Amino acid sequence: MSGNSVPGQGGAPQRTSEALPPRSKLAITASRVTAAISRRAGKGSGSVIGGKLALRLAPDLLAQLSVGLQVVLISGTNGKTTTTRLVAEAMRAAGPVVSNALGANMPAGITSALAGAGNEARYGVIEVDEKYLAGVARDSDPVAIALLNLSRDQLDRAAETRMLAEKWREGLSGRDAIVVANADDPLIVWAASSSKDVLWVAAGQTWQEDSWSCPQCGGVMQRPGDDWFCSQCDFRRPSPTWSLAGDRMVDPDGRVWPLHLQLPGRANRANAVTAAAIASLFGVPVEAALERMKHVTAVAGRYDVVDYMGRKLRLLLAKNPAGWVETFSLIDPPPTPVILSVNALDADGKDTSWIWDVDFTQLAGRPLFVLGQRRLDLAVRLEVAGLQFQVFETLAQAVAASPPGQIEVIANYTAFQQLRKTIKEAAQA
Amino acid sequence: MIGESRLRLVWIYPDLLSTYGDQGNALIVERRALMRGIEVERVDVRSDQPVPTSGDIYLIGGGEDRPQRLAAERLRRDPGLATAVGAGAALLAVCAGYQIIGNEFIDDLDQSEAGLGLLDVRSGRGAPGKRCVGEVLAEVDPALGLPVLSGFENHQGVTHVGPGAKPLARVTHGNGNGTGDGTEGAYAGRVIGTYMHGPVMSRNPALADLLLTWATGVPLTPLGDHWHEQLRSERLRTVRAAASN
Incomplete structure (x- = not known):
């Protein structure tokens, strides 16, 4: 694997709203006013309604707001909000971060979060709803994209799980972003398989019921221990660079780190490993990333x-x-x-x-x-x-x-x- | 069969056709047999394993489009289910499984696929964007002696019932077979197909008992069913109220 590195480290253009076209500035102002009215009316944070208005006024606003930011996108069925929070905390070691921390993860909410950022923001750490990942990746030109996991969720209104993996695979094809992907989830490995530069993380997969048939050929998956491979074709678990091993994390140099998180559970340890891997792409040392993640206790009320x-x-x-x-x-x-x-x-x-x-x-x-x-x-x-x-x-x-x-x-x-x-x-x- | 008093319950291809809580039907049949003192041997058959011929009750669930095609390919090569049904075993097939046991269905590549021919139905695909999603209530063919069925449908199929089968029920709410004629599901002999999940037996335990009666050949002792009945009446009330608004 080629060394994953972030282009333009430290050389990103200064981000300033002065550079935005007048229509975009108007859109941002309008969205802030709408959000404030919505808040005053007691209807939540107002970020979604404000963002919707802004996108209607300036449809390419998300792309414009991403200019000058180094963007990280985080998507998957479970753990998006928590991982986004952990990544944002870790990345603050490298510079100011803007993030949709409250989980408003569709284009309107994302636009609203970016529009609310100060000019000093250098990194955008963005949670993205699974259905919108390809579009947001196109608009925001991310440096890195984290793919956590895919499993059945709200099948009466969402796309089929396999269809989603296929759409990701098509949507991410040809993008320059480094994809940080869970090597233990066959659907994620399939989704990442069109990307040029993938950093594999062994983040585990407790729920396996959506990936018994091979996404490449339909063969029955074999799963001895932590490994998996298709019984009929060459599709198999890639070798990970970062790993969760019980309560500890193994980094690319083979160093073993205890994970002392306040967030409970295996899934959050896996989220922390993914977050450390992403932060390292931006030069954040493992010590600093883990130290910062340790202080996260509750995320949007979860684990409170x-x-x-x-x-x-x-x-x-x-x-x-x-x-x-x-x-x-x-x-x-x-x-x-x-x-x-x-x-x-x-x-x-x-x-x-x-x-x-x-x-x-x-x-x-x-x-x-x-x-x-x-x-x-x-x-x-x-x-x-x-x-x-x-x-x-x-x-x-x-x-x-x-x-x-x-x-x-x-x-x-x-x-x-x-x-x-x-x-x-x-x-x- | 291991012992004559033991009921063999075969769940076909949970690795491909278990998208809508289909395990629930297996758990409910199993439990309702055990509560009547009937011993159960449950066999979960993965899609790279042969379907046993000696089962008493077979269940096939719902699945996404590609797994449905894979399941059909493998079942067409395996005579186990047809042998068992031919010998009088009971079969409940739901959604994608319902389409597979028919004569023909349209797969994820928009191609016509041969089904297993165990039930005289043919399934096509409704117009894109016209997916049938939501609550279903349906009055069952009186010959089966079952109370109104409650379920949840999520499919794009349009299933026509041929002369060799009868509609299982007529919808009073929801779409059912998607043909616009109000039919839902189909049955012939001891083979039942339906679009209803929920899973269907969680709201309609009488359906589990019908299969158990067919398999054992003796009347079953009634069960308490407090929570099943509570759930049924809540669903019937809520869905009817929504319909009258």
């Missing part, structure tokens, strides 16, 4: 430990089978109680079939409480898994029924937002 009704609740977001499986592996052991909440609103996907892909028997031996708009789907699922559980309508009821000690709360997207709101309102009351 909050007080509620005199109890400690740890809030965990899990949106799809791969996410639930990773989450089960990081929670405190029994008898710590677990509250589960599942909704099926637009942002969650309206089909709850995926809960049958999750192995809930891993939750045996502890009190389980079920909430959410689709609590009855979850109740049937847990009953068929042979588990004991109680169903409640409100968080307060579930917490009141929980035995003493910390409680793990696992919820999918809108259920998570609703629980945060409930807890915040209780704290203010």
Whole structure:
């Protein structure tokens, strides 16, 4: 593999909004005003509505805002927001960073984040929704693109998982960016296979149910230990340059680093390895990257430990089978109680079939409480898994029924937002 | 068969056709048998393994377009399922699996593929952008004695039921076979095809019991089914309310 290096290190043109065409400046001003109005009206951060307006006024705004920034894009089904945060923290060792830290990851939200950056920003660390990666990569001319993982997620409204891998492969073909890709996920390896310069990271893959057939020829995948290869063609796991090995990270020089993160779980250790690999492309030493990542505790409310009704609740977001499986592996052991909440609103996907892909028997031996708009789907699922559980309508009821000690709360997207709101309102009351 | 009292439940190709929680149907059949004291041997058949001929109940799930084509290619070369069905085994096929067990379907390359010919249906593809996605309610053919079915569909198929099969149900909500005539699924003998997942048995445990009755040949003792019934009534109520708005 050729040494991955970033062109133009230190020589990037000074970024200044003075250089933008008048129409773009107007678009940015309009978007800031709209966002401020939206915030005042209590409708979230306003970044998406502001960004939408700006893109309508100046469709090439994203490209213009990227000029003078060294851009890193981060995409995948799970871990995007956390990895973006870790990369942003690590890259601050090299210079000022602008990032869409709150997870507004479609073109409007990204545009809004970049428009809000000061002139001093040197790096843009951008989370991108999977469906928009090819387009954002075209517009923002990134130096590096991180591909984390691909698995089934909201199939009633999203593209098929394999189709997504194929679109990435076509969209990234011929780009100059260094692709930092997970060598343990066959769909990611396929997506990265059209790129000229790939830095492989052994970031692991706990959920394997979407990659049993070879994306190249359709053959059945063989998976002995950590390795994988197609039984019918030459498609196989590439040799990684960076690796997660248990609790430690191995860098390209073979040096082994303990990962002392405050963020819990295997998946976050994998995210940290990817983040260290990206930061190193920009000259950030491993020590500095790890030191900075160590201070990240919660990301957009995820992993936050909050007080509620005199109890400690740890809030965990899990949106799809791969996410639930990773989450089960990081929670405190029994008898710590677990509250589960599942909704099926637009942002969650309206089909709850995926809960049958999750192995809930891993939750045996502890009190389980079920909430959410689709609590009855979850109740049937847990009953068929042979588990004991109680169903409640409100968080307060579930917490009141929980035995003493910390409680793990696992919820999918809108259920998570609703629980945060409930807890915040209780704290203010 | 290992013992005469043991029910063999065969789940075909979870590596290719298990995209919509299809494992759920296997888990539900298994559990409902065990609760009646029927021992179950579950066999998950990966797509590079032969389909056993001695199963009592076979399940095939849904999948993405390319895995569907791969599954059909491999099943066409494997006589196991046809042998078992010919000998009276029960079969439930969902979505992509439903298309595969028919006479013909259109694959991801827009080409016509031969199905397994186990159910007299033919599947084409609806217009691009006209995917059938959402909740389904359907009244089952009275001959089967099942209550209204509730499920979730997500497909682009248009499936015509031939003279050798009957529609499984008629939709009161949703699209079903996508032909515009209100039919959903098809059945003939002990072979059932449907577009409904959810998975279908989580909301319709009576369907699992129908397969178990066919396989065991004896009436089943009723089960409590508190949560299944709660879920069913919530789904029926919610979907009907949304439809009347």
